[in-house]
Amino acid sequence: MSSRRPVVYPDTTAPLRERTREALADDALAANLRAAGASWGAARARIASENPFAQMRDRAREIRRGDVRDLPELLDRLEERVRAAGGVVTRAADADAACRYITDLAAARGARLVAKSKSMATEEIKLNEAIEESGLRVVETDLGEWILQLAGQHPSHIVAPAVPLNKEQVRQVLMAESGWELPSDREALVAHARTRLREVFASADIGISGVNFGVAETGTICVVENEGNARLVTALPRIHVAVMGMERVVRDWDEAAHILQILPMAAIGDDAAGYVNLITGPRAPGEADGPEELHLVIVDGGRSALLGTDLEEALDCIRCGACLYSCPMWRSVGGQAYGSPYSGPIGSVLTPLLEGMEGERSSELPFMSSLCGSCHDACPVGIPLHDLLVRVRARVTTAAHRRDRARFRLWSLAWSSPAAYRASVLLARMGLRLAGRRGWARRLPGPGAEWTSQRDLPTRWPPTPPR
C-alpha cells in the first residue's frame, strides 16, 4: 500500500501566516521565483509586442464569456459527440465520485501501473492519493510533476510545477529515485528522466491526462503540452482517462484555434505550444496505436453553483498561470505557501468557491492580495480577478470577520450623524494629546496599538518634525 511521503510544504495545518513566513525566509526559493518571474516577463513582453495581444484578449474574453453562459448546452453537445466517437463519458458531482469511477475502472481492468500527464483537475480531486490507496502505482510523467512527486511536494505553479527547486535539488531527487550517480548537468538530468519514464510509457496499463478544453462541435479533447509526455500517455496505454473541469469547453474549431494561440502566449510567452493533442474517441478501426478505451470524466466539484452568480467569471479561466507570475504575493512566497492546488490570484478566488467558505484556507486566501490588479492585466481572457477577490472576501464569515463587520457597522452608524462625528474627532484629539509626547504618539492603547506597532502618529497638524 502507499507509504505517505513527507510533505515539505504545504503544511495545511499551519495557518497561512506561518507558511508565508517560512517561504519568505527561504533564500533559495526567493532566487528561483525571481528567475522564473523574470524569464516569463521577458518572453511575455516579447510575444505581446509581436502580436495584437489586446485585440486577441478581447476576443478570448468574448469567447469564454459566451462558452460559460452556454455551458449546460455545450456540455451536452460535447458529451453526445464524444459518445458518438466511441468514448465513455461520466459526470462526477464531486472529487470522491470522480476518483471512485477511475479506481473502479482500474480494478475492473486489472490495471497495475498508471502513467499521468500534468493535470490540475487531478490535483484538485487528489486522484494520485486515491489511486495509491487502491493499491496501484501512479507515476507523473511531466518532468516537473515527476520531480515533485519524487520529492513529496505539490505543484507550485499551474504551468511550471517545479519552479521552486534548483538544479542541484533536482539532481538529488533523481539520484535518490534511481540510485545512480548523476552529473550536475541540465541536459544529462533531462536525458536521465527521459529514459526512466520511457520504462513507464512502455508498460503502463492506463494513461491519465487532463483536458485543456473540449471542443463541443466534434467531441474532441485538447491536451496542450511541450514535452511530448501527454502524447505518449494518451497514445500508448490501452486505456486513456481524461479528467476535465466542467467549465473547460469551447463551442467550435474557430474558437478553439483562438484559445490555442493565446494560451501559450500567456503561459510561456510563445505563440504555439510544442504539442497539442486533439483526441476524438479511442483508436479507430485499422489503426495500430491509440487507446482501445477512452473515458472522459467531467468534474463539477462546486463549479455549477457559480453559474449565473457574480462569481461566474472565475469559470472563464484557461489555466495559463499568467496571474501567478504577475502577482507580487505569489512572486514573494511561491505557490506552495497557498496550501491549495490552485495558487496565486485565481487560486485565492477558486479555492474558497470550490472547497466551501468554511475552511481555514478559504477564510485566509482571498485576503492574500493587495488588489493591485496586475492579475487582471495579465489574464488572457480578461477576468477581473481583483473584483472577484473582493466579492469572495465579502462571503467569508469567520468569527474574526464577523467582529470586524460589527465594528465597521458601529463606526458607520456613529459617523452618519454630524454631532457624533464631531464628538469622536474631539475625543480622538484629546486622547492623542494625552498619549503623545513632543507632538508624537509612539504607543497607543486598544485599537490604536496596531498602528503604533509599525509607525508613530502625529498628535497635532502640521506634525512637529521628528527629531
Place this chain on the structure above:
Amino acid sequence: MAADTAALSEGILAALARRRATGAVVRASEAAAAAVARAGEWGVARSLLVDDPVLDELAIGPGLALGADGHELLVWPDGRGRGWRELLGLEGPERTMGVTVPRLGVAERGTLVLETGPGHGRSIDVVSTYHLAILPASRLRATLAEALVETYARDGRAPSAVSLVSAPSRTSDIEKISTLGAHGAKGLHVLVVADR
C-alpha cells in the same frame, strides 16, 4: 512555386526556427537526398516511416535505405510489430528518426498538423529520437483557424487523433531554462516540398 506559396513556406520555417526547429524548402527531386543528409547529420540508424503516397512518390524510403549503410527502415503499421520497448529506444538502436507527412502546415505559427490514420500512427514522432516531416507546399495554410476548420469540416467521423507539432520536445522545468528532448523528438526538421 506561386508567390503566396513561397511566402507561406518561408513563414512556417521562420516560425519553426524561433522554437529551435530546422527546415528547408526543397524541390521534389531533391527531397530524398535532403532526407538522407538529415539522417546522417542526426546519426540515426533506423527510420520509422508513415505509409503515405507522398513518401513513395519522393522515394524517401529507398533513398534512406541506399543512402546510409545499414540503415533500417520500418513502415507503419508493420513497424508497430516491434513493440513499444524497441520503438521507444529502450532496446535496439539508440538514435531513431520518425518520418511523417503532415496533413497541413500553418505558416503563421509554424505548426504541423499530423492526422492519424491506419498508415499514420499517432506516436511515430514522439517515440523516435528525431522527427523529419515532409510537407508538400500546397498543404500550407496561413492561419491555425483555417487549418483546424478544414481538418474537421469533412463529413463522417473526425480523425481519431490530430497532433499539432510546433517544436522539438522541450522542457523548462529545471530552472526555467529550455532544454530539448524531454520525452518526444530532440530535433525537428521540416522539408517543405515546393513543387508538390
